Structure formats: C-alpha cells, structure tokens
Amino acid sequence: MSGAESESAGGTGLIAGAVGLVAVIVAIPLLLVMGAGGSGAIHVAAPAVLGSFDGTHVPAEYVAFIEAAGTRCAPISSAVLAAQIEAESGWDPQAQSAAGAVGIAQFMPATWAQWGTDYDGDGVAHARNPADAIGTQADYMCYLAGWVQQQLDLGVITGNALDLTLAAYNAGMGTVAAAGGVPEIRETQSYITKIAAHLVTFTAAPGVGSALAPGSASSIVDQAKVWLGTPYVWGGGGLSGPTAGGLDCSGLVRLALYQATGIELPRTANQQARDPRGIDIARDYALMRPGDIIAFSRNGGGHFHHVGIYAGSGLMIHAPVPGKTVEIVPLQGASYYENFSWTIKRYK
Numbered sequence: 001m002s003g004a005e006s007e008s009a010g011g012t013g014l015i016a017g018a019v020g021l022v023a024v025i026v027a028i029p030l031l032l033v034m035g036a037g038g039s040g041a042i043h044v045a046a047p048a049v050l051g052s053f054d055g056t057h058v059p060a061e062y063v064a065f066i067e068a069a070g071t072r073c074a075p076i077s078s079a080v081l082a083a084q085i086e087a088e089s090g091w092d093p094q095a096q097s098a099a100g101a102v103g104i105a106q107f108m109p110a111t112w113a114q115w116g117t118d119y120d121g122d123g124v125a126h127a128r129n130p131a132d133a134i135g136t137q138a139d140y141m142c143y144l145a146g147w148v149q150q151q152l153d154l155g156v157i158t159g160n161a162l163d164l165t166l167a168a169y170n171a172g173m174g175t176v177a178a179a180g181g182v183p184e185i186r187e188t189q190s191y192i193t194k195i196a197a198h199l200v201t202f203t204a205a206p207g208v209g210s211a212l213a214p215g216s217a218s219s220i221v222d223q224a225k226v227w228l229g230t231p232y233v234w235g236g237g238g239l240s241g242p243t244a245g246g247l248d249c250s251g252l253v254r255l256a257l258y259q260a261t262g263i264e265l266p267r268t269a270n271q272q273a274r275d276p277r278g279i280d281i282a283r284d285y286a287l288m289r290p291g292d293i294i295a296f297s298r299n300g301g302g303h304f305h306h307v308g309i310y311a312g313s314g315l316m317i318h319a320p321v322p323g324k325t326v327e328i329v330p331l332q333g334a335s336y337y338e339n340f341s342w343t344i345k346r347y348k
Contacts, residue, residue, distance in 0.1 A: 069138035278345025
C-alpha cells in the first residue's frame with residue numbers, strides 16, 4: 001500500500017501511513033525481517049534469499065502475470081511481487097483500503113493516474129484489473145529500485161536496497177530520503193516485515209522433502225529448507241532424513257549441518273551448544289551469518305533446551321514444538337527468544 005505522503009511529493013500511492021531467506025540455489029533479492037537502529041537508520045533487513053519462484057500459493061489465474069512481471073528488472077523478482085501482493089490485498093482484485101487504495105496491488109488513484117498501464121490490451125488501464133495492476137506494480141517497483149540505488153550511490157540514504165524500495169513504495173520516496181533510510185514509521189516497518197515473511201512462501205527450496213547428498217556444496221540453510229513443513233517429532237531425525245515421521249530441533253540442525261558440510265554433531269541441543277568444533281560467534285546481528293547454529297538457554301547457559309539455524313536478516317529456521325512443523329520465524333525483535341541466553345556456533 002501507499003504512503004505517508006502524496007503522489008506529488010513522491011509517495012507510492014498505495015496506502016496511508018505505512019511501515020523488514022535464506023539460501024537456496026539461484027540468488028535473487030529477498031527480504032526478511034525486523035531490526036532496530038538509530039534515527040533514520042532502522043534496518044528491517046530484506047535478506048538475500050536464494051531460490052527460484054514458487055507459484056504454488058499464487059491463484060492460478062495470476063501466475064502468468066506474476067512470472068512476466070518478475071522479468072522486468074533484476075532487483076524485483078516474481079517472488080518479491082507475489083509477497084507484496086499477499087501483504088497488500090491477499091490476492092483480492094476488489095480490495096479497497098480506508099485510505100482509498102484499490103485493487104490487487106492497492107494503488108492510490110493519483111499514483112495509478114501516473115503509472116497505470118493497459119497490460120491485457122483491452123484498451124483500458126484499470127487498477128482493479130489484475131493484469132494491469134500487476135504489470136504496473138512491477139513498473140513502479142523497478143522505478144523505485146532504480147531511485148533507491150541512485151540515492152545509495154550518492155550517500156543520501158543507507159540500508160538494504162530491497163527494504164528501502166519497499167519503504168518507498170509504502171511511505172513515499174520523499175519520506176525515505178528525509179529519514180536517510182527506512183523511516184521510523186511503525187506501519188512501514190510492519191509492511192516490510194510482512195513481505196519478508198511472505199517471501200519464504202513464494203521462493204522454492206531445492207528438492208523439498210528429499211535429502212541432498214552428504215557434504216554437498218549447498219549451504220546449511222539450504223539443507224534445512226528442504227525440510228520446511230516436516231512435523232515436529234521428539235527425538236526425530238537421523239543423518240539421512242526424518243525418523244518416526246519427523247524432526248526435532250536438534251535433529252534438524254544435525255541433519256542440515258551434516259548434509260551441507262559432512263560434520264556430524266552430537267544429538268541433543270545441549271550437546272550441540274557445547275561442541276568444541278564450532279567457532280563461537282558474538283550475539284550480534286552484524287556478526288552473525290546464515291548457517292550459524294544458535295542454542296537457547298533458560299538458565300543463563302546452565303542447560304540449552306532449544307537450537308535453530310540462523311537464516312539471515314533476523315530470521316531463524318527451526319523445528320519448534322509438538323504439533324508444529326519445521327518453519328522460518330522472526331528472531332530479531334522476538335522477545336520470546338531474546339529473553340533467553342544464547343550461544344552461537346559457526347561451522348566451516
């Protein structure tokens with residue numbers, strides 16, 4: 001949706017007053033989650049998620065539009081556009097916001113008047129027409145991505161390029177420029193975070209559901225993503241895949257690390273937290289890297305009860321608790337995890 005400023009002032013025209021993978025195989029820009037920073041320098045990181053577009057969760061009638069729109073410019077992939085529409089309208093072409101934004105991509109009238117394009121050739125450019133709206137969404141996002149890169153090169157703004165592009169779409173270019181980055185607007189930050197989470201849904205993992213070869217070149221996060229959606233089973237997980245129909249937290253970590261590196265960790269979270277082969281990393285998002293193993297303790301490090309894999313940009317992939325499945329969740333800014341003691345290990 002659009003922004004905290006008018007179209008004439010550089011707003012996107014999508015909604016009023018708004019506020020961010022993880023490795024797979026082919027690099028595409030991705031964004032993921034939350035962050036904190038100083039004034040004008042909030043980094044709600046859009047992660048560099050890797051992987052091809054997965055249109056499974058896109059309504060069938062819109063897949064071709066999304067795929068075509070995702071070829072418009074390198075920074076704006078089909079997965080980004082799909083995640084954005086999921087956040088904007090939930091794929092409802094009749095959606096309308098209280099601020100007056102309309103259609104599947106939630107364009108404000110002023111923005112549509114400037115950017116709206118007839119993509120289905122019916123002679124009319126209409127914001128409620130998904131073919132027109134999705135094509136125009138890609139045009140406008142690519143324009144904003146170019147503007148963001150120019151401002152980054154000039155040193156006018158700082159931050160993650162995709163975060164900044166989404167912030168400009170949501171809050172307006174003028175607001176982003178004035179803030180020197182992602183603005184301290186809760187709605188804009190929430191907007192980026194939502195899209196970051198949705199990106200996982202629209203990005204294909206390699207060989208989902210089947211183990212990759214031990215010691216392959218794929219990353220630890222890639223290997224963990226193979227098992228997204230696998231049920232949690234206490235004690236589940238061997239070196240070749242789930243056991244008893246599932247994985248627990250340490251089983252997932254042990255499996256992913258072994259498949260990616262050939263390193264065989266001990267079985268429990270507490271043992272993995274203390275494994276001397278890992279390089280100790282400070283609890284600092286500026287130093288952490290995708291694939292780092294994070295163990296959590298309720299009693300200051302006396303015992304580590306849970307373990308997960310850092311997926312980059314403030315996200316974690318883990319097998320949580322009985323009744324849930326392997327999932328990617330926000331880590332940075334999540335008070336539940338931040339209240340624990342951590343130990344972070346890196347394996348090469």
